[in-house]
Amino acid sequence: MEKRKKLPPFKILSTTAILGYGFPLSSFKKGLSKKPDLIAADAGSTDPGPYYLGSGKSFTNRTAVKRDLRLMIKAGVEKHIPVVIGSAGGSGARPHLDWCLEIVREIAREEKLHFKLGIVQADVKKEIVLKAWKEGKISPLPFVPPLTRKVIENSENIVAQMGVEPFIKLLKAGAEVIVAGRSYDPAVFAALPISRGYDRGLALHLGKILECAAIAATPGSGSDCAFGTLQEDSFILEALSPERKFTPQSAAAHTLYEKSDPYHLPGPGGSIDLTGCKFEDLGQGRVRVTGSKFVSSEGYWLKLEGVRLAGYRSISVAGVRDPIMIERIDEILKAVEVRVRDILGKDSQGSRLYFHVYGKNGVMGELEPVKKTKSHELGIVIEVIGPTQAEADAVLALTRSVLLHYGYEGRIATAGNLAFPFSPSDVAMGKVYEFSIYHLMQVSDPAFFPVKTEKL
Amino acid sequence: MKNRAKRSILKVARVIRSKNSGPYELTLDIMFKDRRDYELFKKKKLVTASQIAALYGVDKSEVLKIIYFEPSQAIKITLKRKIPSGTPGDTDIYGAQQHAPLLNLKF
Numbered sequence A: 001m002e003k004r005k006k007l008p009p010f011k012i013l014s015t016t017a018i019l020g021y022g023f024p025l026s027s028f029k030k031g032l033s034k035k036p037d038l039i040a041a042d043a044g045s046t047d048p049g050p051y052y053l054g055s056g057k058s059f060t061n062r063t064a065v066k067r068d069l070r071l072m073i074k075a076g077v078e079k080h081i082p083v084v085i086g087s088a089g090g091s092g093a094r095p096h097l098d099w100c101l102e103i104v105r106e107i108a109r110e111e112k113l114h115f116k117l118g119i120v121q122a123d124v125k126k127e128i129v130l131k132a133w134k135e136g137k138i139s140p141l142p143f144v145p146p147l148t149r150k151v152i153e154n155s156e157n158i159v160a161q162m163g164v165e166p167f168i169k170l171l172k173a174g175a176e177v178i179v180a181g182r183s184y185d186p187a188v189f190a191a192l193p194i195s196r197g198y199d200r201g202l203a204l205h206l207g208k209i210l211e212c213a214a215i216a217a218t219p220g221s222g223s224d225c226a227f228g229t230l231q232e233d234s235f236i237l238e239a240l241s242p243e244r245k246f247t248p249q250s251a252a253a254h255t256l257y258e259k260s261d262p263y264h265l266p267g268p269g270g271s272i273d274l275t276g277c278k279f280e281d282l283g284q285g286r287v288r289v290t291g292s293k294f295v296s297s298e299g300y301w302l303k304l305e306g307v308r309l310a311g312y313r314s315i316s317v318a319g320v321r322d323p324i325m326i327e328r329i330d331e332i333l334k335a336v337e338v339r340v341r342d343i344l345g346k347d348s349q350g351s352r353l354y355f356h357v358y359g360k361n362g363v364m365g366e367l368e369p370v371k372k373t374k375s376h377e378l379g380i381v382i383e384v385i386g387p388t389q390a391e392a393d394a395v396l397a398l399t400r401s402v403l404l405h406y407g408y409e410g411r412i413a414t415a416g417n418l419a420f421p422f423s424p425s426d427v428a429m430g431k432v433y434e435f436s437i438y439h440l441m442q443v444s445d446p447a448f449f450p451v452k453t454e455k456l
Numbered sequence B: 001m002k003n004r005a006k007r008s009i010l011k012v013a014r015v016i017r018s019k020n021s022g023p024y025e026l027t028l029d030i031m032f033k034d035r036r037d038y039e040l041f042k043k044k045k046l047v048t049a050s051q052i053a054a055l056y057g058v059d060k061s062e063v064l065k066i067i068y069f070e071p072s073q074a075i076k077i078t079l080k081r082k083i084p085s086g087t088p089g090d091t092d093i094y095g096a097q098q099h100a101p102l103l104n105l106k107f
Helices: A025-033 A051-055 A062-079 A094-111 A126-134 A149-154 A165-172 A187-195 A200-210 A248-256 A323-327 A329-348 A389-405 B035-044 B049-056 B100-104
Strands: A010-014 A038-042 A083-086 A116-120 A138-140 A156-160 A177-180 A226-230 A235-239 A264-267 A270-273 A278-283 A286-290 A293-296 A300-320 A352-358 A378-386 A426-443 A451-455 B013-020 B025-032 B063-069 B074-080
Touching: A010 A025, A010 A187, A010 A200, A025 A062, A038 A062, A038 A187, A051 A156, A051 A300, A051 A426, A062 A083, A062 A094, A062 A177, A083 A187, A094 A116, A094 A177, A116 A165, A126 A138, A126 A149, A126 A426, A149 A300, A149 A426, A156 A426, A165 A177, A165 A187, A165 A451, A187 A200, A200 A226, A200 A235, A200 A248, A200 A264, A200 A270, A200 A286, A200 A293, A248 A278, A248 A286, A248 B025, A248 B063, A248 B074, A300 A389, A323 A329, A329 A352, A329 A389, A378 A389, A389 A426, B013 B100, B025 B035, B035 B063, B035 B074, B049 B063, B049 B074, B049 B100
Parallel strands: A010 A038, A038 A083, A083 A177, A116 A177
Antiparallel strands: A010 A226, A116 A451, A138 A426, A156 A300, A226 A235, A235 A286, A264 A270, A270 A293, A278 A286, A300 A378, A300 A426, A352 A378, B013 B025, B025 B074, B063 B074
């Protein structure tokens, strides 16, 4: 048998926690001076809620994304280091991907850069989801309602989080810059090393930490770079600015973040098993991690994300300082809704009315254990979600005026019940989306996402 | 067993936080200052699903899991979100301010 050559260290520069969050030029330059084999960043999250996937808008700012991308692409192309971006535009559906690609093309023109651009789409057609659903190849995640035909049909911008396979395909095709739709966060970091034979578990675990860049260092920052060096049996993490460092505790703590089980991190095709994982201090702000393993799942499952339109929102913000009113706030708000429904009749039927009462339970809603407020003032956000903007606006306007002049029992302040900080008091907020699909789908081909290249 | 006054979790915790784990779950972390306290909690199972359910006024079945994580000397508790992130009626899109009831934990 031919003796396998030992793999050299594979070095990865992660620029920022989310493309557009920025990074100091000094950290970036320091990272480049270490001659990385890959520059990558994850651009996405479902954290900002369902609106962005539904509306096709980015939750990051265009100018900020362009600034980050310009630095990364310029350095990458000039120094022949692949640049890989995942979950373009935040949510990674077609409109987000196109938005990001337009920025990349602008940069290429402005900087007179020429390179082979690789593009991966993450959108999944409804017909494909329906077919998988009929074949029993869809499985809900915990607490997610099972999928129905109607939910699939009403969903918009369905995407799947891609694994490393589409990236590997494009890297092998010679892509120098890759921009992909919705991606499993670690994939942008792990694809290239996995294709070169590095351990999948270590590469993905490193990716899992690097996707949040310096958030996993201490003091943490989402707007600073992190550097990872992958070896055959371990990886090493280091920060790139003198003010922060990695410690075993900071790196391990990050493994807890936003996950329900820190020992088993599921992703496309299997999970990273951290039960045998060790975090070891190497000094000088560096941490070595060993023992992360990849365990293949039975079948290759992708996570689907989709949203549906829930209606149109209108809100009004006001304050209450009257102690008599604060004492009775629950019954007053209930009575106001009854009055509004009574006046509007069927014109309010399709609308939902919510009072967010800050100073009482505005933050925790029904989870709030403190039932009686001690606050001397309350902030109220009146929220209406209607089937059209006009209906939402109408219900909100009436609710606001009824509450303003409502003659509750014991009232002695008869001029008005609300302090409005703004004129106009009402804001039409437009479309409201809600998550409708958050399920796993089994696929036969892990590289099932359409890829293409473009010469710039 | 000798009776002793119950201690507040704040005496032993370094970090207590909440955050979404995807749009349908809320995950709570308690990280300990000292490994001995972590070991004590782990050995005596001082955080239980019933206790968490009582603190948050939810059904025990809504407490998905409680995991002890060695490398961070931390306890992770995952709950069902009453309303998924961003669905009408939600009050905390990121789930980042749902930890306060945990500060009342006594042991």
